[in-house]
Each structure stands twice: as structure tokens, then as C-alpha cells.
Amino acid sequence: MSSNPDDAPAPPPATAGEGAVSRQEFDALFSAVRTWGRWADADRGAWNRVTPEQVRRAAALVRSGTLVPMARPWDTAPGPDNNKPALHYMSDLGDVEPPEPATHKDFIAVDYHGKAVSHLDALSHIAYRGQLYEGRAAQECIDAGGARFGAVSALGPLVTRGVLLDLPTVFGVPWLEPGRAVHAADLVAAEQALGVTIGEGDAVLLRSGSLRRRQERGAWNTGAASAGLHVDAMPLLAERGIALLGGDGDSDVRPSPVDGLHSPVHALAVAAMGVPLLDNLDLEALSAASASTGRYEFLLLVAPLNIPGATGSPVSPVAVL
Amino acid sequence: MSSNPDDAPAPPPATAGEGAVSRQEFDALFSAVRTWGRWADADRGAWNRVTPEQVRRAAALVRSGTLVPMARPWDTAPGPDNNKPALHYMSDLGDVEPPEPATHKDFIAVDYHGKAVSHLDALSHIAYRGQLYEGRAAQECIDAGGARFGAVSALGPLVTRGVLLDLPTVFGVPWLEPGRAVHAADLVAAEQALGVTIGEGDAVLLRSGSLRRRQERGAWNTGAASAGLHVDAMPLLAERGIALLGGDGDSDVRPSPVDGLHSPVHALAVAAMGVPLLDNLDLEALSAASASTGRYEFLLLVAPLNIPGATGSPVSPVAVL
């Protein structure tokens, strides 16, 4: 990686129109990356790749001992990219339960899937053609009582090697423009520029710079336009055997390049590959820290709430540098 | 530590009546363990003790790479020890947002302080004589909009050495009976029996076995009777410079031995020492794992949700063995 913008690979042009994928092509992709039937503990999907050996290797990556949190603040205000604001109310200001000591308490609530809260998608979050990961019928596994397959409570915590693909740094731009599709070639370029190679059991975090753009330009409807992965990048990630995919968006480029599918990367990652997703991270501090050390790998911790039957969880992922 | 119950120190008798502490004695204790004015970043209290060096040492503790989660399941059913049940509702069963892919979503809510959900108490949770940690006036720092001092969002994540004081194992009993006070001498006995010494920046986790008792005997009102620390144990923990205190209860023995105070250990730890608390952990798996390896120290990760102004957070702490 170079800090000289002149050395940066040229940012590719926007993909409007170009890169369109038919439903038939998508279905072929889906079959190609599918890992159904591979693990006894199917609920955990690709997290089965994270063996104790992988955890030990991740721990061995710790150098400075600096912690870098990645969770965005709980957002209670609606906006163009937050149509389901989180709730936070004080339930005791020291005046409800008797002192001493005085206790201050609060109530929190959130419909966490969406565009604003940092969260993990468990395997029950997504079904394609009626099937969850492992080919389980969504209708038989999920009802108003929650998910009986692919719940976040089946995942448990994750400690593994995290890899930051800091694309604006790679391309020498402040951010990828909304709608910019990230292709396999971009991932390979990022690996080379940043000096890191994605491997088995890794958590891959894609930085598009959307949060920096939001800070400078204001919020926009990210459901309509956001930078993210094109489906043609998924075979590479499948081949490498990643355990987790995340980013400062929700991984999918929007508008979707696939005919009739609003979130094709979700379908491939979660339903075909068994790879949970980390959405809406704040990767700004990690980008700065990585730039200063020149290292784009680190120990990554993800500890979802233990909610039986939930399709995911708000989380506060942490990088240990 | 010995696996032979005959070698175990005799379990001390119950403390009913015995060990009573006057308010005056408590106030002297409070002054003695107080660390106000010590850190520029006062919101983080004793977490300031966890330096990058401490993080590196914790990472070096990893041996097998086994992860042991400690969060109890999100409990939506009321009971004698759960008077504020958590909420979990499905907000989309693939029939609200249009496919493809189908998306399953859920809404979660909880007033998390209490007896049932595993959670972290931030420094704004407790005030004694009107003062939060650092002597900050509670009324000036906390209102219906949240806490402006001592919020969980100021804490961020924690990675440090965790130490399990597995008292039932030490004493050769299945659990400590509700009401059993844990004194300084018990902590010292545990250190010796388990071969571990509490030090600067450590997270101390106390296992009373209450969860095992709950499984075998059924739930009871833990607010009325629970095993936990007597205030006389706090000077030892203050002297050792701990960063975090937690357990399978809420750290306080109940009934309280201190005249007029319902939660004296909360007051000492949070308001005097700046030590956040971890309440209601499930330490059963960690107990079994530690017994099998004979090691009672490990890398501990705590990653609270990033909720501005919140007095704590539900958490899923993880031990990496």
C-alpha cells in the first residue's frame, strides 16, 4: 500500500447498467458458492471454519494492544438512512427504586435490521427461494416465536483474524460513490495494495468510506444507492473460505445489479455460503489506525447478544491491533 | 487447587446477623477505596488501568483457543428473579419487505438492569449520597435524555485478563447458599486454592453457583437472598487495582449487611472505585472448562453496545482460553 495517491490504482468508472446479472446467472452463482451439507453444526455455517487453531493465530496478531471499536452510536433519530429509529428511555433517575445507593436505569429497544444500527445477520435472516442456509425450509424453521434454525444464539461469539479492505485508501479517493460496485478485481487489487491476503476463516471488512461521505455531505437513502459488492466478487470470497463479511454499508451494492433481487450478496453470503454479515460498521477509526501502522489484519471480536430465536443482534465489534 | 473435596477449605457458616456494618463504618470504607481524581478520562474509571500493555498480556494468555461465552439467554418470561422480562418480537417473517431474498427481522427491547439479563453497569448507574464516581453530582449529569457522565458509550470495549474465583469449587460445595457473604479471607483462600493472584487491571469474576442452584432447585427471589461480596472484601480488591468486577449474581450479598443500604458493593465498586460491574453471568461452562485445565485466568472480552447516554448495556462477555 502506498500513501501516495499517484500510486493508487485508478478508481474504476461507475457501473450503471454495466455488470447486470440475470436471474439465471445468479442461480448458477448461488449453486457454485453453496456450502450446504458441509458441517454437522449447520446453524453456525462458515463460523465452523474458525477453529481453536484459528483463534490462536488471531491472538498472535496482537501487536500494540490498541482496541478499535466499530459500532456506530445507537441512533434514535429518524432520517433518510434510518427509518426505524432505535429507542432509549431512562427508566429510573434515582427516583423509582429507593436509595441508597441511587440507581439509574434505562430501557432500550430496536428493530435492528436496517441501515443504521451496527448489527450481525445470523443465518436465519435470509432465505432464497424459500430456503435458508443448508436448504432448510424457512416456513418450517421460522415463525412468530423466532427462528429454530440459524438463530444468533446458535452462533455464539467469534474471535478470528479480521482483514480490512480499505477501498478509498486503495483507490486514493475519500470514498466510493454510492452505486459503485466492488468487483473481484477490486478485492485482489486491495489485497496487493494493502499487503494482506484473505484466507480461510477470516472476517473480511469492506470500507467504502460511506460514513465519511455522510459526515461531509449529509445522510442519503442508502437503500437506493450505496457502494458495495457486486455478486461477481463472491466466488473469490467463497474460494478463500471466509467466515464473516462486513462493512460500513450492508455489503450489497445498490441499486442491485441482479434482475429481481434487492440484496443478492445477502442471498449468496448468508443463504448459500453460511457467512453471517456485519452491517453498518464505523470503520473510520480502524482505517486511520491501519494506515498509521500499515497493517490491515488484526484480531477481531464479535459478541452478539444471546437472544434465542433472534435473526441477528446489535453488536459492537472490536479490533485488537 | 485440588479436585479432592477433602482438601477443600471448610465452607464458612452463614453470616446472618454477624458481619453487620454501620453506615459510619461504610462511609469510612467508601473514603478508603475511593479513586476520584486519578484519571483524566474519568468516565472510564478503573478501565484506565487496562493499558495496551495489559491487553497484550491478556492476549498472551490464550492457550487452546477455546471460546467460552457467559451471557444468559435473553429471558422473556417473568419469574421470581425476573420482574422485568425482556421482549423479542418478529417484525418480518419474509412477508413484510418484498422478496427476493426473503428477510426475517426482529425487534428486541429490555430494561436491562435487574436480575435476569447479563449486563454491564457503567459508572452512571450508581450514585451514593447524590454523587457519581469522581464526585460528580448525579442530578447535574443525568436526566431523561441520558447520562452525560459515566455513560456506557464512554467506556467502549474491554480486553483484559479475567480471573475466575470459582467459590463452590474452592469450598467443595455445589453452590454457595443464598445469603452467604464472601469475605476478603474467602478471596485469598480462592486465590491460593485456584493458583491465581488478582492484579492490576484484572477482571474478577465471582462464581457462587447460583445458576446451578437455580437449575436444580428452581428460581427464587435473588433480590431477597443471594450469595455475594461482603463490603469487607472490597479493600482487598481496591488494593489489587481491579478494572472490572462481575459474577453470576450482581456482586452484592443479600440481605445487605450494611445498615440502610440495599447494594453497598455497587456503591463501593461503581461510585467509589470506578469499577464497572458485570451482573448475571452464566459461569457454568467457564467453571467446567477451568476445572479441566486447572487454569483460572484467561483473556476476557466485553463489548457493550454503543448507546450514548446509557447507564450500561446488555453484553455477551467471552473468555478465550
Add this chain to the structure above:
Amino acid sequence: MSSNPDDAPAPPPATAGEGAVSRQEFDALFSAVRTWGRWADADRGAWNRVTPEQVRRAAALVRSGTLVPMARPWDTAPGPDNNKPALHYMSDLGDVEPPEPATHKDFIAVDYHGKAVSHLDALSHIAYRGQLYEGRAAQECIDAGGARFGAVSALGPLVTRGVLLDLPTVFGVPWLEPGRAVHAADLVAAEQALGVTIGEGDAVLLRSGSLRRRQERGAWNTGAASAGLHVDAMPLLAERGIALLGGDGDSDVRPSPVDGLHSPVHALAVAAMGVPLLDNLDLEALSAASASTGRYEFLLLVAPLNIPGATGSPVSPVAVL
């Protein structure tokens, strides 16, 4: 009606065992009382009986102008008869939004069906053998987005004649014991004793005295044992053409006398007859007021919240005497 207990009809014996109804008998009953296909505006079921003429007659019942509310207080504490406590948090204590003036605000939440909150059951609340009222398939009408048939928002408000069947007064007892089944003969006895005849478009409110019992004896699990209607009383109510059925319980006697059905009166009233139910009323004040005037009829108002797709609503019904 007489205030002399000696004149009261003898309270019938408990029905344990006696009165058992087979599933086949129930299905015959269901067919017999069914009113499917009767109204163009099927969502409103038996509320179609409440014509403007019926409203005018109800208004003409007003004598003293006294209002008698019937809603129990919003119950935020769990208990043997409240396993889904309501929530109430202050969201502004004059310290969130800027003054002047200072504004105080609150957040309320409830999963209102259950045993504790006074609420209305709309026609989408109950399906029998997969069918809602009018024979609509539940699976086609209700999903995670709400009910498209039989929602409370389709009902709107109700003003009609209310009739109080004050059974403890009729039988000269402080309350009906939990498990006491109310049969058709009891309804007829009540009409005669109280001097009122149930007619077309009426709202029938059954008082069992359960709230008085709760106040004197403490709360109990009303899901296991409560006084209420035996299914054999429903043909009489069907014949009379009632519009609404309610009470201080949830109308069903428990344990259920019908083999394999937990709430047979719900099935008959809501799914067969299109009669919404009013559950968990406080009828104590209405009982006292009616006793003092000797009149057991009044103008009744029910104004559910206008929640599109909801299966009912918390309500505060009011009698105008």
C-alpha cells in the same frame, strides 16, 4: 333483584367433570351459532347490528349522567395473572425538549392480549380450524405485517346499550369461585333477578366478581382457573343477537369444558358469531352503581385505538348511567 341473600337463587355447585363437551358437540355448536355471510361489512361482524337507531336508543338510556369507567390500571408489574407486564417510561421530564413551556412525555408499550390489560378482541384475534370469522383463511389474512381482515381499525368505535349481568349479586355471593361455569340458565336467572332482557345489538357484560376476589385473596393464575361462560350459554346469546360480550375475566370458564380447546367461548363468539370480546374489565364500580339505582342497562362506549392491522386494542370502556 333482591338485596336479601335469602332470596337469592342458590349458587349452583362447581362443574368439575360435569358439563364436559366433546369436540364433535362443540363443532355442532359452532355451526349452529355461525353468522357467516350475513353482512357486507364482514370485518365488523356483529357490530353491524348496532344501527344508528340502536345508538339513539342507547343515548335515550341516560338518566343521571354519571360516567363509570371500566378500565383496569395499566399493569407494569408481573404476577400470576400478568405474565406480559405493560411498559411505561417517561421520555421527557422537561429536560429533553427545550422550555418554555417544559413538556413531560412518556412512552407506553404493551402486548395487550392476555390476562391483565382491559382490551378489545377484534375479529382477527381468533381462528378455529384455520378460519377466521366469515370463513376467511387465517393464513391468507394475517402475517407479520398485521391482519388484513378483522383488524380493530375496521371495527371503529361502538355506542350501544350495555347490560350488566352481575352474577354475584344475583346469587348472593361475594364472587363466583374460579372454575365456576356460567350456563344459559344462569343468564336467564340473572335477567329475571336484575330486571333486564338481553336484546339485539346489546353489549353483555358478565361480572364474576374476580377483581373483588383478587383484592381480598390476592392474585392467582386465572389461565388455570376462572369463572366464565360455559359453551352451552352461547346459543342463547346468539339467539338474542348480541353485538359485544365482555366481563371481568375473558368470558371463557377455565379449565375449559371442551375437549382439546383452551378457549371455546372465544372461538364461538369471535370466529363463529363475529362478536368482539372485552376482556379484563373492572366492573366493581359499575356493580355498585347499578345496585344503587337498580338499573342494569346503560349507554356503553368503546373506542379502540385506530391501529391498522391490529388484532384488538387496549380500551377504556365507559358506561353512562
Add this chain to the structure above:
Amino acid sequence: MSSNPDDAPAPPPATAGEGAVSRQEFDALFSAVRTWGRWADADRGAWNRVTPEQVRRAAALVRSGTLVPMARPWDTAPGPDNNKPALHYMSDLGDVEPPEPATHKDFIAVDYHGKAVSHLDALSHIAYRGQLYEGRAAQECIDAGGARFGAVSALGPLVTRGVLLDLPTVFGVPWLEPGRAVHAADLVAAEQALGVTIGEGDAVLLRSGSLRRRQERGAWNTGAASAGLHVDAMPLLAERGIALLGGDGDSDVRPSPVDGLHSPVHALAVAAMGVPLLDNLDLEALSAASASTGRYEFLLLVAPLNIPGATGSPVSPVAVL
């Protein structure tokens, strides 16, 4: 009233700048309309004016028996006039509790004060210069546990004469433009045009036509600009002895004409006069019905939820014509 637009009084010009009121003038107004100390049952404020005699007179107004509901639909989507969207989730789709019968249930939640949900403001909602109605100190009466004075549970239900002041009809316009202040002279003109005179114990409902404007022009930020009462109209309403004030806005014209006060009509009505407010009604159907009969008075029913300590309640007011 005339249906001929040519007969309509000329719509007054907008009030930008004009009509500004100093804080000193406002305080004099506040003192002039104040009714503190008048009623033993101070929590109920001006609802004390609604005697049983007033209820009987209201019942006598019923002519056709037509019910006209006024509650807007529960709005779960954020928007320029809804920054605190209501929540509605299905908690049972017949798949959580066991059949038969199948039960469908839902969870509702809302922070109901604001611009979108039809609701009642109880007397605890507003304090001016630290004082609630009756001069009660807000800080002593309201804490995180709720309001101990002026709670909605102290109000109970209301049945009284309602009077619709349908201003667009009076002025022959489709709606009052946002920012249009309604003055005392406008109220008098409306009385004359509509053939109704506001009297003791009445509920006055002001229609600005904002909902029609919203339907035709789209939503806007009503907190920034809305038609409503100028404070100079309040002495007239005080003199007439009204019990309740409401409308399709929140009664206050915005921007506020009073220096430093965001909601001066709230302060006068609630804190000085003890008059609860009804916000965000849908008066379109009532307008049409009143126009067709030429009668602008009716029986009005308001039945707030019985929530102890709440500062108001979502409601579904109903007119009986």
C-alpha cells in the same frame, strides 16, 4: 353558515411578524385566564365543569345516531411530521400459543406526544415557569416513575358537548395555510357562520384543514409551520369556560408569536386554565358530516387509557351525531 363561498368572510392575511407578543404580555395573559384553586379535584382541571347535567345535555344532542371517529391511523413510518414513529409488531401468528383456537396477538408501543398520533394531553404534560396547573411544582410532582399530579388516570373519561369550528368552511378555503394564526375574532366569526355558541363545559375542536392539505400537498414539518390559535384567542375561550380544546393540529400556531415560548397555547390551556388538549385529530369526516346536517354540535366521547402516572394517552375520540 353558508355553502356559498361568496358568502364566506374573507380569509384574513397571514400574520408573519404581526401579532407578536412579548413575554410580559404573555405573563399577564397567563394570570388573566388562570383558574387555579377553583376545584377540589384539581387533577381534573376544567373537566370539573362537565357535570352530570352537562353529560345529560350532551346525550340529548344525539339526532341520527351516526358515529364519527376522529383518530388518525397509528403511524409507524417516520416522516417530516412524524419523528417518533409508533411501533406495531405481531407477537403471535397462531404459532406461539398452542391452538385450538389459534390466537393472533400484537405488541404496540408509542411515545405518543408529538405530531402524528391522536392523543390527549393531561395536566401533567405542561409546566410554565416550573409550575403545573394549580401552581404545583413540576419537580415535586413528576419523576421517572410518572406524574403524581395531573396524570391521565386522574382525568378518566369525558362525555360532553363537542363544538366543531370548521374554519376552512367558514372562510371558504380548502385549508388554513401553515402559519395562519386564529384570533378571537375568527372564533366569533366561526360561531356566527356555523350557528353555534361555545359555552360552559364544551369541548372545542378547531379544524384547520391540515390533513386535507397533507393529503393533497404531502407532509411537511408542522413543528415549523402550522395553523393554530394565537394566544389572543384564549381569553375568549377562558371566559366561555371550555372543558377541552382540540384540533387537527396541536392548537398552537407555529411559528409561535410569543417571544421565547415554543407552545404558548399549551401553557395557557393546560397550565393556566386546566384545559386538556386533543392533538392531531382527523376532522375530515366530521367536517363533511357537519356540513351535510348544518349542525356543528354533537355528543363527544373521549376515553383515555387508564395509565397511572401518564401525562396523556393515545385516544380515539368519537362524535355521536
